[in-house]
């Protein structure tokens with residue numbers, strides 16, 4: 537299987553304005569070289585593989601959804617030279633990042649410090665206290 541992103545630009549107009557929308561499609565080049573025969577799914581804005589409303593993408597890629605989405609976007613970014621599309625790829629990559637920084641109270645000095653959600657379970661001591669403990673060893 538050889539998954540790639542295909543990005544389409546669609547232009548819309550109405551009486552008042554014109555705008556465009558970029559559509560990100562995932563294709564499997566091992567299936568076919570031509571579109572839409574190789575179409576797998578649309579790449580959703582956010583990946584929520586254990587959510588209540590799984591997308592076709594997360595149904596297809598399962599627990600590899602997030603990693604796959606990241607890889608597809610990173611690959612596409614390298615090859616893309618249209619600045620508008622690049623900006624959209626970057627924006628989508630940022631949307632895939634795990635939750636923003638949160639505040640935690642340090643167990644030792646009771647001061648608040650910032651960390652990323654993914655680390656919360658492991659890290660309950662602020663970096664300064666960690667350093668202090670480290671230097672005592």
Ligand SMILES: [Zn+2]
Pocket residue numbers: 642643644645646647661662663664665666
């Ligand atoms: Zn501390």
